[in-house]
Amino acid sequence: MEIELGQGYGAHEGNEPGDSIFQKVLPNAVTAMSTDLFAAARSSSLWTLSFGLACCAIEMMSTHMSHHDLDRFGVVTWPSPRQADVMIVAGTVVKKMAEPIKLLYEQMPDPKWVIAMGSCATNGGPYYRSYSVVMGVDHLIPVDVYVPGCPPRPEALMYGIMQLQEKVKKDAKQRGTTS
Amino acid sequence: MVQRPKKRESAAPQAPVALDDRGLALSTLLGSALDDVDVQIDAAVDEVVVVLSPDDLLAVCRIARESDDLDFNYLRCVSVVDYEERLEVNYHLFSLAKRHKMVIKTSVSPEAPNVPTVTGVWRAADWFEREGHDLFGVVFIGHPDLAPLLLYEGFEGFPGRKSFPFHDYDEW
């Protein structure tokens, strides 16, 4: 029985497997290393642990809000450390808070990154002569990106996150791993 | 931290006393309300100052709170100043209805810094006294719970005192 299929259904008119869009466009794109793919995916959806300690937290909140909007980078602030990728240490690290910070860092699953936001988290900031301040969060946990400023502007934090995205992708290329 | 030579201190002038009408009325009122207690009524810039010993503190605070003329129902602040040979505890009081204010001062020695608590008179003294104990070592007798408030458990020393050094900045 002959079935009338209408126009465009003859040979080489979109009816053969070789004509499908998947065969025409994607074959060259899909053959990438899986680490590069995963790195691209991870860098575009960095979920930050909402961990504002002091004044930098207000600028971090401003960066998430509609004027500067971090959501368009895929960055969502997430309260639980078990599902977060990035810990933005925003504010002064006080010795009493050192243990909770270490605990939170260890609760985050791999791959994880840390951004030290502000001068207090970088090296103690204006409180460098204080008896109760840890001079920089890198005494406690490894830091990937430092964002200087007191407090850094929202644009500076966005640049820091973009640098982190670059770092994630570069690390994947160089080391074959995304952690 | 570089220790500055203190050469200009003795030549510094004293801040002028400028009590307003309410302050002057209060000093005369205090003179009569507290005449059976051993106090010294002074003035500092625009506040009436009452200096007394720690034994009279609780009685005077109760008079200040409960007397209708004085009516100090609002304890603004309890602060401790370290004058090296003594620790001075200041109670800043204000009356919301009468709108007059005063400071009660009492001094203790650093070796035995015991002051009776005023949490029975104003509940606001609770955390202020805890902070004074934490940072200066002043023991407020009768306070319900003098646990550390601002410093971590196991902190040694009293950082508010002048003898506690500043942290020298090291480039690690």
Add this chain to the structure above:
Amino acid sequence: MIESTKEPGLDSLDLMINMGPQHPSTHGVFRLVIGVDGERIVRAEPHIGYLHRGSEKLCEAEDYAQIVTLFDRMDYIANLNSELGYALAVEKLMALEIPERAEYIRVILCELNRIASHMLFYGVYGLDVGAMTPVLYGFRERERIQALFESVTGARMMHNYIRIGGVKEDLPDDFDARMKALVSQLELGIEECDRLLTDNEMFLARTKGIGSIGPTDAIDFGVTGPSLRASGVAEDVRISEPYGLYDRFDFGIPVGTNGDCWDRYYVRVEEMRQSLVIIEQAMAQMEPGPIMAKVRRITRPPKGEVYMRTESPRGDLGVFIVSDGSDRPYRLKVRAPSFANLQGLKHMLRDAYVADAVVILGSIDIVLGEVDR
């Protein structure tokens, strides 16, 4: 009204829940250990000190001009109000006359900062209660105000603008026009925010009648500011002990009735409107003139001590300075309003459910930077 969940014959334990230093709704590093019996809170123990940076001790090592930067960072949401409290304390000790234009500029910027602070409270309080939209509205208004601050002081947050003797530099030329535009934008913004949340049924159900504190209790605990005014006490430092030029302005202070969370929220919304009233009057009265008194480069106040109180958006900010005549204070104590307001938290949580703990804590509007200093 809340019945006990203990049934005879059943063994029940009180559960301790830790709202730890890292929590999305604790407004900073604040730890609240709650003991619950079912859903009812039976015990609440606040723990602070996770942001104790030793500012008061550091003030003894820095001279008077450097301390302004430390005050910026204590109450990091209402920076200019903290700077003002400090500058007024030193100026009172020195018996300094401030030029009028500087006073007007200070009032205008501080009231603008009050609106910014209450806008942040509004946004974050909506988030605490569970509404996602108010925070975007609140921060939109805040961005407008911060853009104006940037043009005047050079910074969005840590201004370092109010100096001892006046202000750092004069207002830019386009300030008048920008301020008029901003005032009208803020009027609409406040109206929009008010319409969104204030009479919302879900918001009312979560905040009306929750966490109430009576007037005598509030005064006894040392609660000040909008939280005290919500309990029915008409006490405002700008009216009971006027400083600066507040006796020249005609403004009202909103006073609540029940002292519950909704009253504490609504008092702040109305305060924003009153701040706009003050700003308009100040803009009309301001004249050109000098902006800094004749002061020495290094401030050396006379010997003595002073206690100055100002009305910050959170309450009664007190600065106690003991000076020994040198260029650094001998002792500087900050009486932070949030520190005292937090003492009322245990009393407010006495009849609450676990879900109300966040709502009540949010309504007090604390800033951990000044609680811990």
